[in-house]
Amino acid sequence: MDFGTFLWTTFGAFLTLATFSFLYKDNPFYKIAEHLVVGVSAGYFVIILWHNALVPLLFQRLSDGDWYILWLNSSKPWYWIPTILGAMMWTRFSRNYAWVSRWPIGLYIGIVAGLAIPLEMANRVNKQLYATMAGVINWGNFWGQDFLDITSGYSQVIIFAGAIAGLFYFFFSKAHTGVFGGVAKFGIWILMIGFGASFGYTVMGRISLFINRIQELGLWGEAAFDASNPNHSGWFPAVFWLLIMGIAAYIAVELVRFARQKA
Amino acid sequence: MRRQIPLALVFIFGVFMIFQYFVPHESSEWIYEFLLDWIYIIGIFALALGIWSLIRVSVAKIKARKADWEYPVITLAGLFLMILFGFTGYRDGSLGFHFMTAEGLSNPMFRNFFDYIMIPIQSTMFALLAFFIASAAYRAFRARNILASLLLVAALVVMLRFNPYLGPVGTIIADTASWLLNVPNLAAKRAIIIGIGLGMVATALKIILGIERGYMGKG
Amino acid sequence: MNIFDRMMSLDRRWVFLFLAVVCVITYIVDFQIPIRVESEVRTIHEFIDTLKPDEIVFIAIDYDPNALAELHPMCYAVMEHCFRKDLKVIITALSQNGPGMAEQAILDISDSLKLDREYNGILYEGREIRKGVDYAFLGYKPYFALVILGIGQNFRLPFPTDYYGTPLDSIPMMQGVQNYDQVACVVDLSAGNITDAWIAYGQGRFYFPLALGLTGVMGADYYPYLNSGQVFGLMAGLYGAAQYEELADNPGLAKDGMRIQVYAHLVIIFFILIGNVGYFVSRREKKRQGR
Numbered sequence: 001m002d003f004g005t006f007l008w009t010t011f012g013a014f015l016t017l018a019t020f021s022f023l024y025k026d027n028p029f030y031k032i033a034e035h036l037v038v039g040v041s042a043g044y045f046v047i048i049l050w051h052n053a054l055v056p057l058l059f060q061r062l063s064d065g066d067w068y069i070l071w072l073n074s075s076k077p078w079y080w081i082p083t084i085l086g087a088m089m090w091t092r093f094s095r096n097y098a099w100v101s102r103w104p105i106g107l108y109i110g111i112v113a114g115l116a117i118p119l120e121m122a123n124r125v126n127k128q129l130y131a132t133m134a135g136v137i138n139w140g141n142f143w144g145q146d147f148l149d150i151t152s153g154y155s156q157v158i159i160f161a162g163a164i165a166g167l168f169y170f171f172f173s174k175a176h177t178g179v180f181g182g183v184a185k186f187g188i189w190i191l192m193i194g195f196g197a198s199f200g201y202t203v204m205g206r207i208s209l210f211i212n213r214i215q216e217l218g219l220w221g222e223a224a225f226d227a228s229n230p231n232h233s234g235w236f237p238a239v240f241w242l243l244i245m246g247i248a249a250y251i252a253v254e255l256v257r258f259a260r261q262k263a
Numbered sequence: 264m265r266r267q268i269p270l271a272l273v274f275i276f277g278v279f280m281i282f283q284y285f286v287p288h289e290s291s292e293w294i295y296e297f298l299l300d301w302i303y304i305i306g307i308f309a310l311a312l313g314i315w316s317l318i319r320v321s322v323a324k325i326k327a328r329k330a331d332w333e334y335p336v337i338t339l340a341g342l343f344l345m346i347l348f349g350f351t352g353y354r355d356g357s358l359g360f361h362f363m364t365a366e367g368l369s370n371p372m373f374r375n376f377f378d379y380i381m382i383p384i385q386s387t388m389f390a391l392l393a394f395f396i397a398s399a400a401y402r403a404f405r406a407r408n409i410l411a412s413l414l415l416v417a418a419l420v421v422m423l424r425f426n427p428y429l430g431p432v433g434t435i436i437a438d439t440a441s442w443l444l445n446v447p448n449l450a451a452k453r454a455i456i457i458g459i460g461l462g463m464v465a466t467a468l469k470i471i472l473g474i475e476r477g478y479m480g481k482g
Numbered sequence: 483m484n485i486f487d488r489m490m491s492l493d494r495r496w497v498f499l500f501l502a503v504v505c506v507i508t509y510i511v512d513f514q515i516p517i518r519v520e521s522e523v524r525t526i527h528e529f530i531d532t533l534k535p536d537e538i539v540f541i542a543i544d545y546d547p548n549a550l551a552e553l554h555p556m557c558y559a560v561m562e563h564c565f566r567k568d569l570k571v572i573i574t575a576l577s578q579n580g581p582g583m584a585e586q587a588i589l590d591i592s593d594s595l596k597l598d599r600e601y602n603g604i605l606y607e608g609r610e611i612r613k614g615v616d617y618a619f620l621g622y623k624p625y626f627a628l629v630i631l632g633i634g635q636n637f638r639l640p641f642p643t644d645y646y647g648t649p650l651d652s653i654p655m656m657q658g659v660q661n662y663d664q665v666a667c668v669v670d671l672s673a674g675n676i677t678d679a680w681i682a683y684g685q686g687r688f689y690f691p692l693a694l695g696l697t698g699v700m701g702a703d704y705y706p707y708l709n710s711g712q713v714f715g716l717m718a719g720l721y722g723a724a725q726y727e728e729l730a731d732n733p734g735l736a737k738d739g740m741r742i743q744v745y746a747h748l749v750i751i752f753f754i755l756i757g758n759v760g761y762f763v764s765r766r767e768k769k770r771q772g773r
Contacts, residue, residue: 012379019387023394023498031334037384039338040376042317043345045310045578047373051349051365052581052621053307056643057300059363082301086308092480093312099265102479104305106269107276109478111302113467114280115631115683120467123686123712124460128453131710147435148442155446159709162450163457171458187454192410194451196417197444198702201719203396203422205552205698207505207746208720209386210393211739212551214509216383296639299632303640306625365647368581377582385547385579393746397501398494401753405761415754421702422747425721425740427515437518444705453706 001223002231010239013220016213017247058083132163162190270473277471348373417443486760497753504749508742515741522708523725526669526693526715533666535568538659542670542680543587546579549673549697555723555736556695557587557671563730565595566606570655571617572665576626576676581645584619601731614653621645627679634661634688662690671695677704681712695722
């Protein structure tokens with residue numbers, strides 16, 4: 001790692017710690033990081049949209065025409081139509097002409113809604129219903145070979161009954177009384193197990209995000225003291241300790257302020 | 264006119280898209296590809312609205328000199344610097360502005376801003392959630408009734424599934440977690456997926472038939 | 483105020499500090515934990531492992547830096563596995579910040595592949611991976627559902643050029659590659675509803691083999707698709723990434739992170755138990771006082 005890269009990784013570490021400082025309380029370092037990332041993300045998206053979308057899909061298709069007659073002599077002048085329709089979207093902000101934006105929005109919404117109906121019906125509903133009902137109950141292996149066998153017959157019965165009971169609970173609008181209520185009750189038990197599983201996975205997911213930050217900060221710390229790196233210099237640990245001392249000073253100031261308040 | 268034409272457009276193109284799913288004829292495929300090609304371009308302009316909105320709001324805050332007005336300056340500086348780096352790059356050894364070619368994407372400053380500003384801050388913002396979930400688990404996760412207890416037990420089993428220090432109990436927990444995920448969890452999520460699917464189809468149908476008009480806004 | 487009431491009114495920053503200290507100490511202490519591999523991850527590894535050289539794997543890197551922790555290790559493990567097996571890789575990034583993640587992964591893996599390495603007892607010689615020959619990075623396009631549909635007609639419909647502006651017809655490995663029919667499988671690494679689009683609009687319409695790499699938050703929600711055969715494999719969260727690293731014999735950040743994960747989960751469980759004990763004790767005290 002050369003010194004320039006080390007400075008960049010140090011800046012990244014500073015921004016990481018600045019963002020973490022929000023856990024203590026809102027502060028100027030966190031606000032700087034927050035506003036910086038909003039601006040940089042927006043700028044990044046503009047560039048990606050320009051180079052990856054606008055240039056290849058529009059400008060390059062019109063590029064064989066002449067700009068002074070608005071590329072109307074290009075081999076594909078019809079691309080002006082979606083361009084105009086897209087530009088009409090910008091009237092959304094105008095009080096008097098906002099209705100113009102409804103045309104391209106209508107086109108887009110119509111296409112997306114039309115695509116959604118057969119595909120969502122086939123993939124979210126039909127295939128899932130088929131998978132629930134088409135699997136023949138494994139009577140030969142009803143109680144399973146091992147402890148809690150996923151392929152056992154009773155597991156397939158639970159999947160079948162649980163999916164239908166879940167729909168009874170939250171989808172059908174009949175009152176939960178009598179036999180219907182009993183099935184709905186079974187449904188909510190199954191749903192609760194599902195939500196519990198999701199919660200367990202969510203905890204893992206959230207903790208992983210923090211673990212990654214520790215690993216990145218650890219790598220930065222190791223790089224600061226890695227004498228085997230041919231580009232290493234005495235400045236690496238110096239910059240590392242300067243940043244750590246800055247954070248320690250901030251913590252000390254906060255502790256003094258906290259002690260004074262308590263007193 | 265102001266509402267009828269958009270409603271007609273939604274209906275015509277919506278019905279056509281449903282129709283073309285079932286009709287593999289060459290002309291149906293040709294129109295489908297044509298529409299897809301156009302919709303990419305129309306959509307790009309819609310996305311640019313968000314950027315304009317950000318600039319407008321930031322400039323308004325700076326002009327009004329409200330509390331913390333200095334921070335939108337940082338936002339705009341980040342935005343314009345990133346755009347500047349994205350349009351400058353090296354071609355044949357010399358640095359220059361390139362709008363129609365993608366040298367800017369390989370600009371080291373453009374990449375460094377992504378790697379050392381966006382990645383640390385965005386990933387750390389979400390890493391804060393780890394602490395909030397710990398706090399929520401401590402303060403709010405109570406086994407108040409049977410259903411909450413069921414949720415809690417399922418969560419504990421899934422959380423302990425890869426713990427190697429529980430010996431034979433750990434193996435039972437791992438097998439239980441695997442069964443839990445592939446049987447009752449599967450049943451629950453299947454019910455949710457079917458419900459969402461039916462809801463999406465119903466909403467899409469309402470939009471195509473003009474019953475749902477929220478996307479048109481006021482007026 | 484008894485000890486349980488005091489515990490219930492504890493400033494949450496002490497909870498934050500305790501979790502942080504446990505995780506940092508676990509990171510510093512060097513130890514390993516065994517990783518148990520589940521069948522849903524094994525099927526993905528076996529599928530890619532049995533592909534022949536020059537077959538094409540489509541990796542969709544559809545996540546932003548906020549999901550980097552779980553999906554980046556998956557991406558590295560899968561991509562390096564593909565390149566070691568001499569497979570060709572097509573990469574797209576349909577999320578807003580996905581191109582940056584994809585480019586970082588490609589650059590890091592290129593460096594790693596230059597070294598000779600042994601995986602599962604087989605020595606793989608170091609080599610250079612060449613843009614346009616070994617991989618094609620197509621970049622980003624908005625409206626992922628429509629892009630997924632467009633690729634099914636022809637890659638050139640939504641992607642006339644690659645990320646760097648090179649026309650697809652000039653890219654050697656894209657010669658003769660029209661759509662999903664020429665691709666052996668699609669591995670979608672995603673943190674949001676792009677996964678649903680790949681299932682419904684991609685696999686649902688074009689019937690290619692689809693495997694998913696998901697964040698932990700989404701992990702439990704996609705088992706129905708695994709059961710119905712709409713996806714053939716599922717890697718969920720850091721644990722899924724660690725399992726793939728274990729199978730590929732390529733330990734990385736995921737396997738290293740799992741040892742910290744074990745103790746962090748014990749901390750969360752400890753807080754849940756303490757919170758519930760405090761709750762039940764307080765409730766019993768209130769009932770007693772109520773009498």
